[in-house]
Amino acid sequence: MADLRVTVAGLSLRNPLLLASGIWGESGASLRGAFEAGAGGVVTKSIGSEPRDGYPNPTIETYERWGMLNAMGLPNPGIDEYPREIAQALSAGAPVVGSIFGHDADEFARLAARIEATGVHAVELNLSCPHAEGVGSEVGQDPARVAEITRAVKAAVRVPVIAKITPNHADPASLAAAAESAGADAVSAINTVRGMAIDVRLRRPVLAHGTGGLSGPAIKPVGLACVWQAFERVKIPVIGVGGITSAEDVLEYVLAGARAVEVGTAVAFEGIGVFGRIAAELARRLDQLGVARLEELVGAAHGAAPPPRTPGGGQGYIPTSV
Amino acid sequence: MADLRVTVAGLSLRNPLLLASGIWGESGASLRGAFEAGAGGVVTKSIGSEPRDGYPNPTIETYERWGMLNAMGLPNPGIDEYPREIAQALSAGAPVVGSIFGHDADEFARLAARIEATGVHAVELNLSCPHAEGVGSEVGQDPARVAEITRAVKAAVRVPVIAKITPNHADPASLAAAAESAGADAVSAINTVRGMAIDVRLRRPVLAHGTGGLSGPAIKPVGLACVWQAFERVKIPVIGVGGITSAEDVLEYVLAGARAVEVGTAVAFEGIGVFGRIAAELARRLDQLGVARLEELVGAAHGAAPPPRTPGGGQGYIPTSV
Amino acid sequence: MNSVRTIVEVSERIPETPSTVTLRFSYAPSATPGQFVMVWLPGDDELPMSLSYTGDPKGVTIKAMGATSRHFLSVEPGALVGIRGPYGNSFDLAPRRILVVGGGSGTAVLAPAAEAAARNGSRLVAALGATTERELLFVERMGRIAETVRVATDDGTAGHAGFVTDLVGPILGQGPFDAVWTCGPEVMMRKVISAAEARAVPVVCSMERHMKCALGMCDACALGPYHVCVDGPVFPAERLRNVPEFATSKRESSGRRVRL
Amino acid sequence: MNSVRTIVEVSERIPETPSTVTLRFSYAPSATPGQFVMVWLPGDDELPMSLSYTGDPKGVTIKAMGATSRHFLSVEPGALVGIRGPYGNSFDLAPRRILVVGGGSGTAVLAPAAEAAARNGSRLVAALGATTERELLFVERMGRIAETVRVATDDGTAGHAGFVTDLVGPILGQGPFDAVWTCGPEVMMRKVISAAEARAVPVVCSMERHMKCALGMCDACALGPYHVCVDGPVFPAERLRNVPEFATSKRESSGRRVRL
Ligand SMILES: Cc1cc2nc3c(=O)[nH]c(=O)nc-3n(C[C@H](O)[C@H](O)[C@H](O)COP(=O)(O)OP(=O)(O)OC[C@H]3O[C@@H](n4cnc5c(N)ncnc54)[C@H](O)[C@@H]3O)c2cc1C
Ligand SMILES: Cc1cc2nc3c(=O)[nH]c(=O)nc-3n(C[C@H](O)[C@H](O)[C@H](O)COP(=O)(O)OP(=O)(O)OC[C@H]3O[C@@H](n4cnc5c(N)ncnc54)[C@H](O)[C@@H]3O)c2cc1C
Numbered sequence A, B: 001m002a003d004l005r006v007t008v009a010g011l012s013l014r015n016p017l018l019l020a021s022g023i024w025g026e027s028g029a030s031l032r033g034a035f036e037a038g039a040g041g042v043v044t045k046s047i048g049s050e051p052r053d054g055y056p057n058p059t060i061e062t063y064e065r066w067g068m069l070n071a072m073g074l075p076n077p078g079i080d081e082y083p084r085e086i087a088q089a090l091s092a093g094a095p096v097v098g099s100i101f102g103h104d105a106d107e108f109a110r111l112a113a114r115i116e117a118t119g120v121h122a123v124e125l126n127l128s129c130p131h132a133e134g135v136g137s138e139v140g141q142d143p144a145r146v147a148e149i150t151r152a153v154k155a156a157v158r159v160p161v162i163a164k165i166t167p168n169h170a171d172p173a174s175l176a177a178a179a180e181s182a183g184a185d186a187v188s189a190i191n192t193v194r195g196m197a198i199d200v201r202l203r204r205p206v207l208a209h210g211t212g213g214l215s216g217p218a219i220k221p222v223g224l225a226c227v228w229q230a231f232e233r234v235k236i237p238v239i240g241v242g243g244i245t246s247a248e249d250v251l252e253y254v255l256a257g258a259r260a261v262e263v264g265t266a267v268a269f270e271g272i273g274v275f276g277r278i279a280a281e282l283a284r285r286l287d288q289l290g291v292a293r294l295e296e297l298v299g300a301a302h303g304a305a306p307p308p309r310t311p312g313g314g315q316g317y318i319p320t321s322v
Numbered sequence C, D: 001m002n003s004v005r006t007i008v009e010v011s012e013r014i015p016e017t018p019s020t021v022t023l024r025f026s027y028a029p030s031a032t033p034g035q036f037v038m039v040w041l042p043g044d045d046e047l048p049m050s051l052s053y054t055g056d057p058k059g060v061t062i063k064a065m066g067a068t069s070r071h072f073l074s075v076e077p078g079a080l081v082g083i084r085g086p087y088g089n090s091f092d093l094a095p096r097r098i099l100v101v102g103g104g105s106g107t108a109v110l111a112p113a114a115e116a117a118a119r120n121g122s123r124l125v126a127a128l129g130a131t132t133e134r135e136l137l138f139v140e141r142m143g144r145i146a147e148t149v150r151v152a153t154d155d156g157t158a159g160h161a162g163f164v165t166d167l168v169g170p171i172l173g174q175g176p177f178d179a180v181w182t183c184g185p186e187v188m189m190r191k192v193i194s195a196a197e198a199r200a201v202p203v204v205c206s207m208e209r210h211m212k213c214a215l216g217m218c219d220a221c222a223l224g225p226y227h228v229c230v231d232g233p234v235f236p237a238e239r240l241r242n243v244p245e246f247a248t249s250k251r252e253s254s255g256r257r258v259r260l
C-alpha cells in the first residue's frame, strides 16, 4: 500500500489532503469532523481581529458540478472567540493550520501571535480573498506588501507560515517569490478566481456583494498553472488548491509541484466523505502506478522533455520556460 | 420581434454576436461562413508581422462541455499573406474586425495601418493572449504599455480601435481605463484565463507549450466580472467575451455592460450554427421579456439597489462598489 | 443537492396572522415535508424557509422577525423571488399515532408533514402555541386532519393560557403515542422532549440555524457535529442529546456563539 | 465530439513497409471507417491519423514523412500514446460495386472501409500504388476481400510501372462500378476524379489537411468552405469541385497557403 504521508511547512500529515479554509471552518466540531472523515489536516476559516458577519445572502451561486461562485465576505467570529473552536480540533489530534486575514502587516502579526497561542501547527495568511475590501487580495496583489506582511508574521511567531496567494494577478509566481524572500515556509495556491453572476430576469447581480470568487473544477487548470509556475520560482514547498475532486486531481497538482493540497468546494458537491474517498483512491492509484511514496512525485512533471522539433514552415516554435 | 441591432466602436451589427478572434479566423471562407451562419460580424485571427506556426500539438485540452484549454501560440499567416483572406470576408458583406498582435507600440502601429488598408471596419488589439512570449498579455498587463500601444495605433489608423484586455490581472478595469485614456474606441474583455493541464500517467503537461488559456463556460463568471468592472470604470463601449453559449449568457453580459459580445469556444462544442441559434433565441427571449431593443439593456444591472441592511450582530455589512 | 437558483413568480399571497404570510409559487423540483428552500428577495437577503406546501404550487409561510422577513410580508402576487433547493431531510411519514407540537412559525413545517402522515393513515393530535390568539398559525388547516387540535396562548386569548409545552404531558398521558413532532423555539422543544421522555415517546425536532450556503460547506449552520442544512433540519431528539448548543446557544452570521 | 484525451498503451507494432508501421491499441470509443483520431506521441507532436482498424484493438498505420511520423516508427509495444477522437465522417457502406484507389499511406483509411463494405456485400476491386514494391501497403489485406487487386509502382518493381491513376480508366472500363473511393496525394485523387467522371462514376475522396483542434474551431484544416476535421475527411468529389484549393494548395501550420 502506497505511503501517502507528506511533510509540508513543518506539518506531518497522514495524507496530503487538507480541508481548505472557509469550508467546515467556523466550528471546532466541524474541523474535527473533517479530520475524522479522512482529511490529513485542516485549515481554519480565515480569522480577523473582530467578529465579522460577512455579506448578506445570496452568498453563493453554483454551476452544475463544475463550479461555484461565493462572496461570503469573510464571516468569522473574531480572534477573541475563535480559540475555543481550535482547541476542539486540536483535541481530536488534527494537524491544524490557523488562517488569518488583516488590513496590514501589524494586524497580521498580531493575529498570528494570537492564533499561534492556541496551539495551531502553522499559520496560513489569506492574502488572496478576492471579494473583501481592504483585506485579502487587496493586500496580497502587491509583492512588496506580501513580503512586508510575511516578514512581520515571521517575526511574530515560531510556527511555520504559509502564504496563500491569489491567481488574480499578472504573475502569481512573483507573489510566491515575495513570500519566500520574506521567510515564508510554504505558499498555497490558489484562492478563488474573481467572478460574477448576473440574473437576467432580475437585471441584477446574484450575489449580494456583486463580485465573488470562483472555485471548483472550473479553476483546476488555473490552480495547476499557478502551482507549476510557483514551483519553478521558489524553493519552499507549494500547497495546491483549486478544483480538486479526485485522486487524479491530487496527482496532477503533486506532479505540478504541490507537496500537499487543500480541498474545498468538493465538500459541497459530495459531502465530507470526499476526504476518505480521495485518500483511498489515491493509495490505490499509486499502487497501480507502482509508486511507493506520494512524495516521490512532487514536481515530477517538471523537466519532461519539451517537444523536440519545429513543425514544417514558418518562423517555428521556440521552446520556452512555461 | 425585438431589435437585435447594436452599434459598437463604429460597427453597425445586425446582432451583437461577433465571431471571437482565433476561431474560424485563418481563412476568408471561414470568416464569411461564420457571417453567413448568423454572426453579426467577425473578428479575424490575431495577425502578426511574420508567418508564425504557433506551438506544436497538443494545442488543446477539453473539459466536458464546460471548458477548453488552448495554447495555439498565435499561428497566423502574417500580414503579407492575410489581406486576401480579409477581402473574401468583406466581399460577403461581413463587418470585419482585424485583430493584430505585436511586441511593441511600433509593431502594433505598423500592423494596424497594414490591416486598415485591407478595408476592415475596426481593429482589435490583442493585448491579452496568455501563452505567447513577448506579445499578448506580456505587453498587455501593464497599463502604461496598453496606453502607449493604443495611442500609437490610434495615431496610425482612422478606423475604430478596440483594446482586448486580459483577466489575468489584479485589476483588469485599470487596463480598460488605460486604453480609454489613450483614445481606444472600445474594449473587449476577456481573453482566456491562464491555465494548465497535467497528465498523470505521462507525468507531463498535456499542452506542448505547458501553460495555455482557459475558455468556455468555466470563464463566464470571470468575463462578467471584468465587463462589469470595466463598465463602471470607462465610458467607451465594452465588448463581452468568455463562455457564451446561449441567449441568456449574452443577456448577462449585456446587463453587466457589454454592447456586443464575442463567441469562441461554443463553436467547437456546437458548430458554427451556434450563431444562428443564439440570435434566434435572443430575439425570442427579448420578446418574452418585453424588451423592444437589445441596446436598452446595456449595463442595466448596474445601479440595482444593494441589499438594504445589515444582518443581525457583528460588525455588519458595509455595501461597497463591487 | 439542487443548487440551481430559479426565479419564480409569486402566484398567491395569503395573510395567515398579522405577522405571518404564506407565499405560493410554482417550482418544479420535488420536495418532501420537512425540507426547506432558500428564498431570495431580490435587493434583500436570502433566507432558509421550510416548505409549508410541498405540492404544486409550493409555498412558504414567513413570520416577520427581522428586517428581511418583515419585507417578505409585503411581497405581492407577481413579485419575483429566487428559490433554490429543496434542501435537507424530511419527516418519517410511516403511519403512527403522532402528537404535533408547533410554536409560532414552527407550525409552518409541521402542517405539510402532518397532512402527508394523515394521508398515509397516521392519527394525529396537534398542540399549537402563539403569543396571542390572532398569531396562532394553521389551526384550521390542522383541524382538517387532526383528531384534536389544542391551542395555547401566552396572553390567554385562546385555549390554555401559558406555554404550549404545558399541554404536552397531559395529551401524551391520554393515550399511547408513537411519536412527537415539534418545531418552534429551542427552549420550547427542549421542554417537549422532557415531557415526552418522561413517557418514553420519541421526539423529532425541526431545527433552525443561520444558513448561508445550504450545501453543507460554509459551516454557518453547524450544530455540534451536524450541519442543519444537510444533516437536518429534522433531528430525532436522541441525536441532539449530546449537542451542548441545543437550546442553549446558536451562532450569529459571524459564526460567533451567542446564548439563546 | 469525443474530445477527452485517453492515454493508451500500444499493444502491437506491425512493420508494414520499410517506411510504414501499424500500431494497435485498445481504445473504447466506437468508430466507423473513414474516421480519424489525434495521436499524441508524448514529448513530440500530436498528429491526425486515420483508423486503419476500427474494431478492437483499434489501429493506425503511419508512414514516415517528417520528424514526428518518423519518430512513430520506433514506437514499441508498451509505449504510451495519447488518443482523442474519433473525429470526422465516414464512408457510406451501402453494398455496391466499388473501386478502391489508394496511394501510399492513403490505403490506410481505405482498408477498413473496404473490409466493412465487403462484409455488407459490396464487391470490390482495388488499385494500389507506391513508389516501389516494398512500399506497397495492405496488398494482402485487400486481397482477402477484393475480387482483384492491381498494383502500380513508380519504379516498376511490381505491377504497372507508373502511376496508380493509369489503372483507373481501364478498370472502370471493364465493368459497371457504382463508386470509386480514393485516398492519396491530392494530385493523384484529382486524376482519379477525371478518369471516373469520364465514365460517370461518382468518386469519394478522403482528404488531409493540417490539423490542430480537430473540433472545427481553430481553422487550421480549412478547405474552401469546409473544415476537413468535421465536414470531412471523406468528401464526395462534387463537393470538392468548387474548392479551388483542391489539388492546388494547402495551408501550413501558420495558415499560410502554399502550392502543392
Ligand atoms: C431550516 C430553516 C427553516 C426555516 N423555516 C422558516 C419558516 O418556515 N418560517 C419562518 O418564518 N422562518 C423560518 N426560518 C427562520 C428564517 O430563516 C429567519 O431566521 C427569520 O425569518 C428571521 O430572518 P430576518 O432576516 O428577518 O431576521 P434578522 O433580523 O436578520 O435576525 C433575526 C433572526 O434571524 C436569524 N437569521 C437571519 N438570517 C438568517 C439566515 N440566513 N438563516 C437563518 N437564520 C437567519 C438571525 O440569526 C436572528 O436570529 C427557518 C430557518 C431555518 C434555518
Ligand atoms: C484526416 C487525416 C488523416 C491522416 N491519416 C494518416 C494515416 O493514416 N497515415 C499517415 O501516415 N498519415 C496520415 N495523415 C498525415 C499525418 O497526419 C501527417 O501529416 C504526416 O504523418 C506527416 O507528419 P510529420 O509531422 O511527420 O511531418 P512534418 O515534417 O511536420 O511535415 C510533413 C507534412 O505533414 C504535415 N503535417 C504536420 N503536422 C500536421 C498536422 N498536425 N496535421 C496534418 N498534417 C500535418 C505538414 O503540413 C507537411 O505537409 C493524416 C492526416 C489527416 C489530416
Ligand SMILES: Cc1cc2nc3c(=O)[nH]c(=O)nc-3n(C[C@H](O)[C@H](O)[C@H](O)COP(=O)(O)O)c2cc1C
Binding pocket: A020, A021, A022, A023, A045, A046, A068, A070, A072, A074, A099, A126, A129, A164, A190, A191, A192, A214, A215, A216, A217, A219, A241, A242, A243, A244, A262, A263, A264, A265, A266, C217, C218
Ligand atoms: C464558501 C467558501 C469560503 C471560503 N473562505 C475562505 C477563507 O475564509 N479563507 C481563504 O483563504 N480561502 C477561502 N476560500 C477559498 C478556498 O479555501 C479555496 O482556496 C478555493 O475555494 C479553491 O479550492 P476549491 O476549488 O477546492 O474550493 C473559500 C472558498 C469557498 C468556496
Ligand SMILES: Cc1cc2nc3c(=O)[nH]c(=O)nc-3n(C[C@H](O)[C@H](O)[C@H](O)COP(=O)(O)O)c2cc1C
Binding pocket: B020, B021, B022, B023, B045, B046, B068, B070, B072, B074, B099, B126, B129, B164, B190, B191, B192, B214, B215, B216, B217, B219, B241, B242, B243, B244, B262, B263, B264, B265, B266, D217, D218
Ligand atoms: C483556439 C483558440 C484560439 C484563440 N486565438 C485567439 C487569438 O488569436 N487572438 C485573440 O485575441 N484571442 C484568441 N482566443 C481567445 C478568444 O477570442 C476568446 O477571447 C476566449 O476564447 C474566450 O471566449 P470563449 O469562451 O467564447 O471562447 C482564442 C481562443 C481559442 C479557444
Ligand code: FES
Binding pocket: C210, C211, C212, C213, C214, C215, C216, C217, C218, C219, C220, C221, C222, C227, C228, C229, C230
Ligand atoms: S448553511 Fe452552509 S453549511 Fe449549512
Ligand code: FES
Binding pocket: D210, D211, D212, D213, D214, D215, D216, D217, D218, D219, D220, D221, D222, D227, D228, D229, D230
Ligand atoms: S483542425 Fe481545427 S478546425 Fe479543423
